[in-house]
Amino acid sequence: MPSDLRAAPAKASGLRRLFGEPLLLTLLVLAAIGLFILPLAAVGRLALFASGGGVDAFAAALSSRSVQRALWHSLESAALSAALAVVVGGGLGLLIGLSDLRGRVALSFAILMLMMIPPHVTAIAWMQMLGPSSVLLQMLGTAPPPGSTNPLYSREGVIALLALQQVPIVYLTLRAALRALPRDLAEAARVNGAGPWLLLRRVILPLMGPAFLAGFALAFVAALGNFGVPALLGIPGRYVTLPVLMWQRLASSGPSVLADLAVLATLIGGIAVLAVWAQMRLARGWAVALIGPAQQPLRLSLGRARPLVEGGLWALLALLLLAPLLAMLATALVPTYGVPLNAATATLRHFHEVIFTQSVTARAFANSAGLAVLAGALVAGLALATGALLRGPAAAGARGIATLAEIAYALPGLVISIAFIIAFIKPLPLIGVSLYGTHAIILGAYLAAFLAVGLKPVGVAFAALDPALQEAARVSGAGFWRRFWRIDAPLAAPAAASGAVLVMLTAWNEVTLSSILWTRGTETLGTVIFNYEDGGYSTLAAAMSVISVLATLLLMLALHWLGRNLPPGIIPWRG
Template sequence: MRLLNFLRGGEGLTLAAVTFFALALLVFPLGLLARVGVTQDDVFSLAPLSDALASRSVWRAFTHSLESAFFSSLISLVAGTGIALAIGLTDIRWKGVFTFLLLIPMMIPPHVTAIAWIQAMGPSSPILRSLGIAPELGTTHPLYSPGGLIFLLGVQHTPLVFLVVLAALRALPREMSDAARIAGAGGGRLLRRIILPLLAPTLIAGYALAFVSALGNFGIQALLGIPARYITLPVLIWQRLASFGPSVLTDVAVIASILALLAVAVILMQMLLLRNARSTLIGPPQPPLHIRLGRMRGWTETGLALLVLGTLVLPIAALVATALVRTYGLPLNADTITLDNFAEILFRQSVTARAFLNSSLTAATAAGIIALGSILVAHFMSSPRRTVRSTGLGIATLSEMTYAIPGLVISIAFILAFLKPLPLFNVSLYNTLGIILIAYLCAFFSIALKPVSAAFVQLDPALDEAARISGACYGLRMRRIFLPLIAPAAASGAILVFLTAYNEVTVSALLWSSGNETIGTTIYNYEDGGYTTLAASMASVTVVATVLLMAALDRLGRQAPRGVVPWRM
């Protein structure tokens, strides 16, 4: 009888539909990819993987990926943790402003970051040439090296670690820290003996997140690695797929399987380390520590300001300066400044206008669908029924795994899954915006689910119980009770998804086609083709749009639950 009421109320049918789409988008494509990697002539075999690793180019790319991800993640871990400790534990001023500014690089796509740093540091930098301190023309760019690539990956993913550690600091109980300070422990001993051991699981999670992100980063690895002849697995996949050939799809699928297995291995290792490093905490979260820095407060604030200047202001200023000169390599002055590059990309180039439209449509559609889906899944995760709750948690786990898998791997999986026309409909999604859209749903679902599930946890279960007793059906309960309460968190999640999808290049790098370009692929193609000033102009417009959207999210976050918008203190 209870099962019948469950189905009649619409909740059962909704759960079945959500589960079907989760299996179709989160499991089926990646399952096909795994099948290619571990089968030969339709028989289970590890020969394809071993043959690929026996290839000198694949093995070299594999070691380069491991090396760059390992060392860049160490940079991200040290820098991100240090910044989080300064903002989360001390009495410095303007914490919200610093947090907002330090998170902007995370929202800017990696290939735009790479272009900005290339133009800021190179011999042709308009800013350095205007100041007369640019390296001599013809000298090797300092970032075109393994060290430059690792450094920029570390800078790009520092905000990820910062965000994870800052959230953990907010959740730490203060009893042990207060007791240590009463016993006379100074700031250094308090950090070494109390705070860092309690943060050990978070530091492991932050390092793993930075490692996986660096592993799948395409923009920085392509724009810096190719000139440096430091090829990693994502770049090798892109090069192999661009070469065509009768077996190219199978070859890149096997390489993508290696990259996916490496990412999953890191996640599993993280889970094992977290199990051993877990600490039992007593007491609920309380207001964070407010350590007085005294005379060091000004120096700390100056250090953070210089960090913002070096990692955000300088590269963005170089990007805009490049967009304003007539030809790349000229110094920026009254004789060389022009707005023609912006006019070209905004009004004359049909491909750029089409790319803005395509990215806006796909990112907005994906954000809307994911926001609705995250509400449904988060509601199932908080259900009193064990089967429903387990199904919701299973879908959430799948979304976490797909988020950890590099975007290029997801692209290959969706090419394998949707290369042929869909059954029953006889419609092909390949070479359309549709395949990019559903790949976004797979890659970015976890981004919106986190704030929505956090908001659902804060709701009183009595609301649902009272509505059930009053006879409200599932649809009425969702429409009249949960949607109004969860809307701010869902909107914040949708904007985060839009920001990520609007600027990305990793997922769409292998899925775009003529007429279906995205902003990320167009900027990359401009830079790759030598149209540096046009790439800088389009990237500058993208950065402005990103900052405006982040400001909209900040405003929306005033109505959202605490923690939904990460930079709001």
């Protein structure tokens, strides 16, 4: 056979390998540079090396009384709310995960609703329920005296609602750890005469120590970067946190304060990363090696107390979920906030106005829906591509991208937003167009902040795939792209879809990222709700909030239906 004919198949094989994993890895690296490396490097460069930056800039920031006060408020509220969330979320996780309670899936679904309802909507609902103009309390005859201060406008109010938002994070962390607990240990303790309380104190709680620590760290970081609750409750209560101070400075001075904001963003971002690093170090020292595979979880009998415990749990969740939502609905149905609700005053005018009349709200609904769907789809695609590389020669690069996504997820949302402003406020090279003030910069921030959410279920799905499928396809001559489209993508698609829906749920009502990225024409649902409440239009804010909560509930129900055909652990509230 001529040598040129023998070389042709080898050349084709080389090209096929070149346009397989290397091409996909290159595309993912370019995406990671745009989403993670460039924005975060821009913040670091401006804070450390630009004119007026460096050690002197950090010293000047830390010597400012407003920064000192805001930093202390951030650390205090994050630590105390995380501790409270560990007590409540950990207790719920142990009770639902270890006992023979009925309706555990429904209970988990209700607990997760606390997290899926965005912070600013939660704050608005509780403000409208407990304030002196509360329509619900007026109907019950228990409203505070007119002119009295809303009790939530305080340090305690901020901490309480931050804790409420973080309870599901601790709950999910503990439930995942309980699923990995070998049942043999508990069975051995029970055979030796240990009752439920002794078993809990001497066996389960020590083994769950790293999970409690991880839940505290995650809750601390989430509360540290929370914007909606401290902004709506802390500003009138004179309890300003660092993210709110950054928002106030940018709103009052514009892009001219980007250097100062870069310093503050580096400061709060460094605290968040340090908290996660400390948690990982402590968890490694605390962890106990368990022998044996995970088994079916314990079902400790509650005996005659089970109906009482179930009734108490549902009453608690009704108070935490339904009562503030009913208060918000009542506010949306009255002509003016503070007017009693009855048959004569009830009106749907505010719902009609936010849906059909206000151009900004219609635009916000369209922007949020489009950005949420696009972010979900792109996260699903990036997660599938990254997961497909985790088992091949490009695994190191894929793990690096996943690590960058985890770091971005740990950073407060305002840090991501400021990073994107600094990186993309100037016109892009070659095309000469700035992304600032466009939908693209908001979408990019969503992808950077939420990619880790999509990677988690996809990683679980790829880890469960039988490698023999890939080997059989490779032996049969199938190239990378053929294997990806015929094997990997179909099998991991349900997990990618669940991740996409979780991203859509989060992006639909998101306000922290978009609070400083939006401009006229790019308003999102979260920013409009926040601006309505901040501007005193409580009835319009309530109407939009009710609609957004209903949409969130429908999306969660759709995810619940999809979860029937997914492996365990992908849908958080399905055991």
